[in-house]
Amino acid sequence: MILVCGIPSETSLARVIEALCRRELPHVVVNQRQVRDLALELRTGSSGLGGRLTGPGFGVDLDDVGGVYLRFMDDRRLPELVGEPEDSPARRSSRVLHDHIGHWAEHAEARVVNRYGAMGSNFSKPFQSQLLREAGFHVPATLITNDPDRVDAFADEHGRLVYKSISGERSIVAALDRSDRERLERIRWCPVQFQAFVDGPNVRVHTVGDEVYATIVDTDAVDYRYASQQAGQPARFSPFTLPDDVAERCVRFAASLGLEVAGLDLKFPSDGRVVCLEVNPSPVFSYFEANTGQPIADAVARLLTGSPATRRHAAPV
Incomplete structure (x- = not known):
C-alpha cells in the first residue's frame, strides 16, 4: 500500500496519483484539506512503530504501507483552518496530527519521499553549500553579511552579484544593480546572502x-x-x-x-x-x-x- 499525502490538486502530487492509477497500484490519498476528518493512532511494539490512519472512505494499517509520498503543505495555512484562533482545538489537533505522521514517517520501514529529517540541509543554504563543495561540486563565491561596505568590496572583487535568502524560505534571486547598491543600508537589520554571478x-x-x-x-x-x-x-x-x-x-x-x-x-x-x-x-x-x-x-x-x-x-x- 502507498500513501500519498498532501493536497491532491497540487500538480506534482496529482501527477504521481495519475501514475499510480495508470499502473493500477494500490494507494490511498491522504487529503490534507480533510484534516478535520483524519485520525491517527500510533503504537509501539516488537515490530517497531505502527498504528492506523483513518479518513473519509479509508482505513490503513501503517504496517501495510510500503511507500509514502509525503508532500504536506504548512498546515497552519490550510483554508479549512482560516479564521480559527491560534490556540483553537482544531489547530492544535491539526498540528499534532501532522507532527505524528511526520514522526512515524521518520521511522517507518516504508520508502518515504522524502523524510523530513533528510530535508534539513535546505534550512541553511550556507551549510548546504559546504556539503556540495565536499561532494565535488563547485559553488559560487558567497558573502553573507549585514555590512554594506563588505558588499561593495565583494562586488569589486567578483563583479556582477546576485542576492537571495539564506534560509529555506522561497525567495526571488535577483541581480544586484545600481539602485540596489543605494539601498544596501537596509541589510544592517537583516543579513543577506550575496553570490558571484555564474x-x-x-x-x-x-x-x-x-x-x-x-x-x-x-x-x-x-x-x-x-x-x-x-x-x-x-x-x-x-x-x-x-x-x-x-x-x-x-x-x-x-x-x-x-x-x-x-x-x-x-x-x-x-x-x-x-x-x-x-x-x-x-x-x-x-x-x-x-x-x-x-x-x-x-x-x-x-x-x-x-x-x-x-x-x-x-x-x-
Whole structure:
C-alpha cells in the first residue's frame, strides 16, 4: 500500500496519483484539506512503530504501507483552518496530527519521499553549500553579511552579484544593480546572502532514486522561475543529457542526504566547472515534466513501489 499525502490538486502530487492509477497500484490519498476528518493512532511494539490512519472512505494499517509520498503543505495555512484562533482545538489537533505522521514517517520501514529529517540541509543554504563543495561540486563565491561596505568590496572583487535568502524560505534571486547598491543600508537589520554571478546555462536535475532527469533552461532571467517578470518572456525547457560522471555525482549527493527524490540546480559556466547552486528536497517536478515530456511522475511511482529503475541515466525524450 502507498500513501500519498498532501493536497491532491497540487500538480506534482496529482501527477504521481495519475501514475499510480495508470499502473493500477494500490494507494490511498491522504487529503490534507480533510484534516478535520483524519485520525491517527500510533503504537509501539516488537515490530517497531505502527498504528492506523483513518479518513473519509479509508482505513490503513501503517504496517501495510510500503511507500509514502509525503508532500504536506504548512498546515497552519490550510483554508479549512482560516479564521480559527491560534490556540483553537482544531489547530492544535491539526498540528499534532501532522507532527505524528511526520514522526512515524521518520521511522517507518516504508520508502518515504522524502523524510523530513533528510530535508534539513535546505534550512541553511550556507551549510548546504559546504556539503556540495565536499561532494565535488563547485559553488559560487558567497558573502553573507549585514555590512554594506563588505558588499561593495565583494562586488569589486567578483563583479556582477546576485542576492537571495539564506534560509529555506522561497525567495526571488535577483541581480544586484545600481539602485540596489543605494539601498544596501537596509541589510544592517537583516543579513543577506550575496553570490558571484555564474554565467552559462541553467540545468535542473531531478534525481529519482538512481534515475536522473535533466532539463536545460533557456532564459536571460537571473531566476528562471520568474523569467516573465525578469526577462519579459517565459523560460524555455528542453531535455538535457548530463555527462555520466555529473549524473552519478548528483545521485550520490542526493543519497548522502537521504533524499529519495531531489532537484539540483546546476550551472555550466564557460570555464568548464560544474557549479551547483542549491538542492531542493521537495521539487515541483511537474512544471519540468509538463514542458519536456520527461516521465518523472512515473519514475516516482516506480520508486514508491520498490520497482527497479528502467534506466540509470534517462536520455532525452
